[in-house]
Amino acid sequence: MAGLNETHDPQLRCWLASASAGDFTVQNLPFGLFRRAGASEAFRVGVAIGDQILDIAALLAAGAFDGEAAAAARLCSGGSLNGLMAAGSVKQSALRLALSRGLREGSAQQAVFTACLSPQAQAELSLPAHIGDFSDFYASIHHATRVGRLFRPDNPLMPNYKWLPVAYHGRSSSISIGGGSVMRPRGQVKGPEDAVPRMAASQRIDYELELGFYVGAPTRSGDTVPLDQAEDHLFGVCLLNDWSARDIQAWEYQPLGPFLAKNFASTVSPWVVTMEALEPYRAPFGRPADDPALMEHLDSAANRSRGAIDIRMEAWIQTEKMREQGLPAQRLSHSTFAYSYWTVGQMVTHHGSNGCNLIAGDLIGTGTQSGPALSEAGCLLELSEGGKTAIALPSGETRRFVENGDTIIFRGYCERDGYARIGLGECAATIVAAP
Numbered sequence: 001m002a003g004l005n006e007t008h009d010p011q012l013r014c015w016l017a018s019a020s021a022g023d024f025t026v027q028n029l030p031f032g033l034f035r036r037a038g039a040s041e042a043f044r045v046g047v048a049i050g051d052q053i054l055d056i057a058a059l060l061a062a063g064a065f066d067g068e069a070a071a072a073a074r075l076c077s078g079g080s081l082n083g084l085m086a087a088g089s090v091k092q093s094a095l096r097l098a099l100s101r102g103l104r105e106g107s108a109q110q111a112v113f114t115a116c117l118s119p120q121a122q123a124e125l126s127l128p129a130h131i132g133d134f135s136d137f138y139a140s141i142h143h144a145t146r147v148g149r150l151f152r153p154d155n156p157l158m159p160n161y162k163w164l165p166v167a168y169h170g171r172s173s174s175i176s177i178g179g180g181s182v183m184r185p186r187g188q189v190k191g192p193e194d195a196v197p198r199m200a201a202s203q204r205i206d207y208e209l210e211l212g213f214y215v216g217a218p219t220r221s222g223d224t225v226p227l228d229q230a231e232d233h234l235f236g237v238c239l240l241n242d243w244s245a246r247d248i249q250a251w252e253y254q255p256l257g258p259f260l261a262k263n264f265a266s267t268v269s270p271w272v273v274t275m276e277a278l279e280p281y282r283a284p285f286g287r288p289a290d291d292p293a294l295m296e297h298l299d300s301a302a303n304r305s306r307g308a309i310d311i312r313m314e315a316w317i318q319t320e321k322m323r324e325q326g327l328p329a330q331r332l333s334h335s336t337f338a339y340s341y342w343t344v345g346q347m348v349t350h351h352g353s354n355g356c357n358l359i360a361g362d363l364i365g366t367g368t369q370s371g372p373a374l375s376e377a378g379c380l381l382e383l384s385e386g387g388k389t390a391i392a393l394p395s396g397e398t399r400r401f402v403e404n405g406d407t408i409i410f411r412g413y414c415e416r417d418g419y420a421r422i423g424l425g426e427c428a429a430t431i432v433a434a435p
Contacts, residue, residue, distance in 0.1 A: 005093075007100040008280050010420045014103045015110050016117075018050030023413065023423025025050075026103050029096055030271035030425070031081055031236070033126040036118065043126045045076035045084070047099060048271050048425070051120050054099070058116040064102060064109055068094035081129045081214075081272065085235040086360035088217040092235070093276055125270040127177050128238075129214060129361035134170040134266070135351060136210075136242055136365035141341035143370035143378055150386040162292050165342040165350045170242070170365065171263035177270045178239075178427040184404065184434040185264040187248035201434035202245035202261075204387065205402040208368040209315045209378035209410060211337055212240035212268055213344050215362040216275075222355040227300045230348035231275055233358055237311065239269040239410045239427035240365050246381055246401065268363075269410070269427035280419040282306040283338045297353055298346050307343035311424070312336045313369060313412045315378065320405030321395045329409055330393055333383060335369050335376040404433045 007027065014026040024030065026049065033043040034053050046053035059065065060073040072095035075083035084092060102109040138144055141161070148156030160166065184205060190197035216235030219225060225233060242262060249261030285307035287294075313336065318329035342350075347364060368378040377383045380401050383391060390398035402408060408431075412424035 004279050005097075007096055007276070008419065010418060012100070012420075013105045014049065015105050015107065016050045016052060016103070018052065019103070020050075022050070023425050024048040025420050025422060026100060027420040028273060028277055028422035029099050030273045030277070031084070032128045032271045033079065033081070034118070034123040035126075037122050037124045039124075043079050045081060046118070048120065049103060052117040053120055053123055054103075054113065055116045055118060059113065062112050062116065064112050064116075065095070065098050069098035080361070081235070082361045085129060085214060085216045086218055089232060089276070092216070092274065096274065096276055125177055125179070127175065127268070128270065128272050131172040131175055131361055131363045132359050133362045134172040134175060134365065135167050135362070136170045136367060137165050137167040137342065137347050138367040139165060139340045139342040139347065140366075140368055140370045140378065142339060142372050142376070143368040143382065146370065146377065146382045150381070163295070164298075165347045167347070167351070167367075168257050170266065172363065174263055175266045175268060175363065178267050178429055179270075181430045181432045182243055182265040182267065183432055185245050185248070185260065186434050187245060187260045188251060189247045190251045191247070197251060202248050203401070204246035205431055206244045206246050206380045207315060207402060207408045208242045208244055209313050209333070209335065209370075210240040210242055210368055211311060211313070211366045211412070212238045213364045213366070214238070214272055215358045215360055215364065218360050219352055219358045221357040223352065223357070224297075224355065225349050225352040225358075227297065227345055227349045228302050230345040233348055234275050234344065235360070236272040236274040237278065237424065238272050239313070239412050239424050240363075241267040241408065241410055241427055241429065242365055243267065244379070265429075267427055267429045269412075269425050271425045273422065273424055277422060278309055278311070278414065281310045281414040281416055283308040283310050285343050287341070297349060303343055303345055307345050308338045308340065309344070310336055310338040310416065311412055311414055313378075313410065316409040316411065317393070317399065318407045318409065319393060319395060319397055319399075319403070321397055322393065325395055327394050329407070332380075332391065333375055333377050335371045335378055337366065337369055339371045339376075340366060340369060402431050404431055406431050
């Protein structure tokens, strides 16, 4: 955990007017891949600032960097962030500091930086990294308990839940950035009244409000990751929607867990907020006194004092009818990662506790992040109480699960008294009909 430094100063102001408020202030500086919309040029690394994108390669060519910052900028090539991710926190922090200083009011580099800006509105974005592997955790006890209660009223939590961070290995090939569409999947389903299963388009498409953490510095096969070094192996965070087909899931998940109900699509936000940018929003991590004591590899004084991160998340919906009526999206729920039963450091440590190696660009999902109140539920399965309760929308429609034409939008941000607000941007996708 890097700690606070001058890049977090809430008094910093950017010479770019659009960066004075909103998600992409000078205290944020998230990384992504972009190119001019409609162009056939290669995607390149950029940093979001206000309503603009700062071109790292153009800054490097203009001589804006030196030392470790220049070395880090040279790794921002090849159409992905994997090189920068693998470089580790020293180079990453040096590049962030150079960007921060160049963007501040009064910077002698303002003219050089201005020449390297492109409007976000005229850009096409891409997945920020090559994602080799995707592991998805189940780290919200509120989600696990509420969903478990739907299926096992007398025993909602499985016996291992409070002992280890539960996870499954997902499918990286079907991850895409927000802004597009997700096709409703077909699969084998069997309802309570069905004598035999049948193939059909899923009728219970659900979103899952999650965060995704990108692995940075890799580990070697056979090595373990001490908890206080776990975040040294993380680059940053994005919003993640791990779409689920609940009717397919209900039939197929025993005994090995999710398969076709989860692998058809996952959507991530395009900008990656670095772990360093998250430092002001740390929070203490604790568990109820009567819960099992943490095993030694999952406990440390630093994790207890500041292992949690207060990243606020919101899920919104805009149906096709709402768009036709000119109605804005409606918020369905909100939550915070500070509620998580396991910290991201514990997830990384447990992931590598058997010697499993981590590779730069791997994605670690947190699982659906729900809070204790129903308004803080992170999916429709919870909000609709398993499909029994309809959710009213301003268009006069109701929803139990996602229907064709519905756009699901995730938004995320961090704010804390005494510090600047930063945002994760949006993660959005629209469900379209099965073929």
